[in-house]
Amino acid sequence: MSSGKALRVAVAGLGTVGAGVVDLLARNRDLIAARAGRPIEVVAVAARSKNKDRGVDLSGMAWEEGALALAKRNDYDVLVEVVGGSEGQTVEAVEFALKAGRPVVTANKAMLALHGARLGQLAHDNGVALAFEAAVAGGIPIIKALREGLAGNQFQRVFGILNGTCNFILTKMRQEKREFVDVLAEAQRLGYAEADPTFDVDGIDAAHKLSILASVAFGSPTNFDAVHVEGIRHISALDISYATELGYRIKLLGIAGLTPNGLEQRVHPCMVPLDTPIAHVEGVFNAVVAEGDAVGTSFLQGRGAGAGPTASAVVSDLIDLARGHNVPAFAVPPAAMKALPAAPMAKHRGAYYVRLMVVDRPGVIADVAAALRDEKVSMEAMIQRGRDPGEVVPVVITTHETEEAAMVRALDRITALEAVTEPPRIIRIIERL
Incomplete structure (x- = not known):
């Protein structure tokens, strides 16, 4: 041509x-x-x-x-x-x-x-x-950034808010103190969520995007089956209120990074500290962070969906092709790609927020503490306000860094306690952003 x-x-x-x-x-x-x-x-x-x-x-x-x-x-x-x-x-x-x-x-x-x-x-x-x-991320030029602008870097981690629907819902829940089901219905009326919102609110859409980002960043073939996926249906207005009190915002993040156990890829709600830029990405906006050994941390924010932003990204690719610009799709030629072992989620290490609904009676907290102690999970803080003997009350616990498998075992033991009236709600705390 x-x-x-x-x-x-x-x-x-x-x-x-x-x-x-x-x-x-x-x-x-x-x-x-x-x-x-x-x-x-x-x-x-x-x-x-x-x-x-x-x-x-x-x-x-x-x-x-x-x-x-x-x-x-x-x-x-x-x-x-x-x-x-x-x-x-x-x-x-x-x-x-x-x-x-x-x-x-x-x-x-x-x-x-x-x-x-x-x-x-x-x-x-x-x-x-x-x-x-x-x-990935609509109008944010993250693929070009990873594949070309930051091509000289060894990446340690890429992560971000990859689904605007979930970010809109979580933002509205916090700002207006409303529950998930109510805000989801509004998102559907406004056209931010599909009639069947499964791909968005259950984290699947974000997981698709994370799989692509991980492949480009780490030179490994896309491996969607290796992505740990959780959505936001279980997030309540109560959890969002506690998050604010503890100094966090709840965001659905996709996170990919190299660990001693292999390439970790996970999508789930996170508590992110209020003093980090990504905590303040609101509404339908997306944001992606790349950590490289030479550049340090790069933060890109913009609209992640819609006619204009997505068309902008398509046309940018067409302009490249019109110029005769052709680079490997996933940053390196297929022969140079290396399948990396998938890091098991059970080996993930981090801190946790846990909300329990328990019958207020003597000995309950001691039983909960014993379950955590026996699995070597260390509590950082606990919130339990007032007394309401015989009634169901919320108890919130935050932990120090621990292994996911130990946390799961402890929660299984806590769930089995007679005084615990519903499965514990857990949200992973991300301190290093």
């Missing part, structure tokens, strides 16, 4: 992101052409309903009903895949384009988390790019 000749783009999927890409390429046409060194034009699209008004001009573009049919056309240079889904025709379309020697730009984090290593190899074998800035 010679300089000055338009880069012809086929866009599979005309939902929020796909329509956003078409709109951005048209709206900033001249600026993008100047920065890319040539025009970037959408020549073909694929979506189910041809007559739906998507708020963008599709005149002059060829139309296909499915992603695979679009990929099989021979009149485009780059396939943009923004349909989503980790199996079926979406993956087949990406595979077809790569095998045909056409680069692919995708926002599909589920597909990359589950098939990234294979698709990266396919792109490498056919000498084309697999680009996915839009797959």
Whole structure:
């Protein structure tokens, strides 16, 4: 493709992101052409309903009903895949384009988390790019930062707020002292949460993104099955109130880092200290932190979803391709990737917040303390206010650093106590951010 000749783009999927890409390429046409060194034009699209008004001009573009049919056309240079889904025709379309020697730009984090290593190899074998800035943290250019801007660093850890829906819910719960179910319903009304919010609130979406980040940062093939995943359904307004009192904010974090036991990948609610920047990332915003041996700590914050931010990321990849810029999908060539052992969650070491609901009667705290002592879990502090004999009251305990397996054993013993009326609620405390 010679300089000055338009880069012809086929866009599979005309939902929020796909329509956003078409709109951005048209709206900033001249600026993008100047920065890319040539025009970037959408020549073909694929979506189910041809007559739906998507708020963008599709005149002059060829139309296909499915992603695979679009990929099989021979009149485009780059396939943009923004349909989503980790199996079926979406993956087949990406595979077809790569095998045909056409680069692919995708926002599909589920597909990359589950098939990234294979698709990266396919792109490498056919000498084309697999680009996915839009797959992680929307408008935050974290993939380019890890893969290029910070490429000289040995990374110790990458972590962040990777799901805006959960961050919105936790922010609202704290600010308005409301419960999870109530705020989730509001998030759905506002369009921040899907009708079926499982992927978001159960941590799966964040886990997909973390798997990709870990692969790019640590040169290991994506391994979604190795990610420990917990969501936010069990977080209550009571826990958020106690967190504030203790000097923390509750955030759903994705954390990947090298440990003596291997590569640790985990997504779960965390208590983060109020004096850390990530504690103050509110609403639907995302944030990602990378720790490198040369650069130290880099903190990036921005909108993690939506038409504009995600389209911005897609177009940045298209500009790179228009310039002839092609780097390995996951920062190193497939042959240089090394499968790292997965660190078992049972070996994780950290501090814990534990909330118990117990019948207020003599000896209960002694029994709880004995269960912790027997597993060598050291209490840092305890909150128990007032007396209400015979009634159920909350008791909050924070611990010093301990091994997860010991904490689990202690909680099993505590759960079995007659005076404990419901399973303990635990949230991991992250001090070093």
